[in-house]
Amino acid sequence: AQSVTQLGSHVSVSEGALVLLRCNYSSSVPPYLFWYVQYPNQGLQLLLKYTSAATLVKGINGFEAEFKKSETSFHLTKPSAHMSDAAEYFCAVIGSGNTGKLIFGQGTTLQVKP
Amino acid sequence: NAGVMQNPRHLVRRRGQEARLRCSPMKGHSHVYWYRQLPEEGLKFMVYLQKENIIDESGMPKERFSAEFPKEGPSILRIQQVVRGDSAAYFCASSNTDRGTEAFFGQGTRLTVV
Numbered sequence: 028a029q030s031v032t033q034l035g036s037h038v039s040v041s042e043g044a045l046v047l048l049r050c051n052y053s054s055s056v057p058p059y060l061f062w063y064v065q066y067p068n069q070g071l072q073l074l075l076k077y078t079s080a081a082t083l084v085k086g087i088n089g090f091e092a093e094f095k096k097s098e099t100s101f102h103l104t105k106p107s108a109h110m111s112d113a114a115e116y117f118c119a120v121i122g123s124g125n126t127g128k129l130i131f132g133q134g135t136t137l138q139v140k141p
Numbered sequence: 142n143a144g145v146m147q148n149p150r151h152l153v154r155r156r157g158q159e160a161r162l163r164c165s166p167m168k169g170h171s172h173v174y175w176y177r178q179l180p181e182e183g184l185k186f187m188v189y190l191q192k193e194n195i196i197d198e199s200g201m202p203k204e205r206f207s208a209e210f211p212k213e214g215p216s217i218l219r220i221q222q223v224v225r226g227d228s229a230a231y232f233c234a235s236s237n238t239d240r241g242t243e244a245f246f247g248q249g250t251r252l253t254v255v
Contacts (some may be wrong), residue, residue: 059242070145070232070248071184078242117183126197128174129240130236131183 029120030053033132041140046090046105048120048135053099059121060101061129062092066114074116077101088112113139143167145235145247146215154223162218164252166235174244175208175217178230186230190216192241223254225227 034049063071075086189197190210210216
C-alpha cells in the first residue's frame with residue numbers, strides 16, 4: 028500500500044535561509060507525488076506534483092522538489108525563506124485502487140523567524 | 142471561474158444532532174473526494190464519488206456517515222448523531238478525472254460538536 032512519511036512535524040528557519048522539508052514515500056507502483064500548502068483556516072493549495080516526467084519539479088512561490096527513486100524521497104526545498112512561507116505543508120501520494128484518492132503525510136509546520 | 146465551494150465554512154452542532162456539509166465542485170468536474178482533518182493530524186481520505194455513484198468509501202466510518210453526489214446539485218457529506226470526536230475540518234476536492242492528479246481543494250468546513 029502507498030504511504031508517505033514526513034520527517035519533522037515542526038521546522039523553524041530564519042528569513043532568507045534554506046527551507047528543506049522531508050518526505051519519504053512507500054509505493055508498490057511508480058508513484059505520483061504532491062506537495063500541498065495549508066495556511067491557517069484555509070484549504071489546501073497545490074505547490075507542485077511529480078507525475079513521472081522530470082525528476083526535478085518546480086512549483087509555485089519558488090519551491091521545488093526532487094524525486095529520488097533510490098532514496099524513495101521527494102523533499103521540498105526553497106533557497107530563501109520568506110515570512111509568508113509560514114504554513115503547514117503536506118506531502119501526498121496517489122493511493123492504490125486507481126481512484127485518484129490521496130494519501131497524506133502528517134504534515135510539517137514551517138515557522139519563519141525574522 | 143469559481144473554485145471548489147464548500148459551505149458552511151463553520152458549523153456548530155450539539156451532540157446527537159445531524160451535520161450536513163456541502164461541496165460544489167468546479168465547473169465541469171464530475172469527481173468529488175472528501176477528506177477529514179482531525180486536530181494535529183494530516184488529511185485522511187473518506188470517500189470518492191462520481192455523479193450519482195459512490196466509487197470508493199473505504200475511508201468512511203461504518204456508522205453515522207454517508208455521502209452522496211446527485212445528478213443535480215452539490216455533493217453532501219452527512220453525519221448523523223454527531224459526537225465530540227467528529228469535530229474536525231472536512232475538505233472536499235474535485236477533479237475532471239479519476240486520476241487525482243488534477244484535484245482542487247475547497248476551503249473546508251470546520252465542524253465543532255459541543
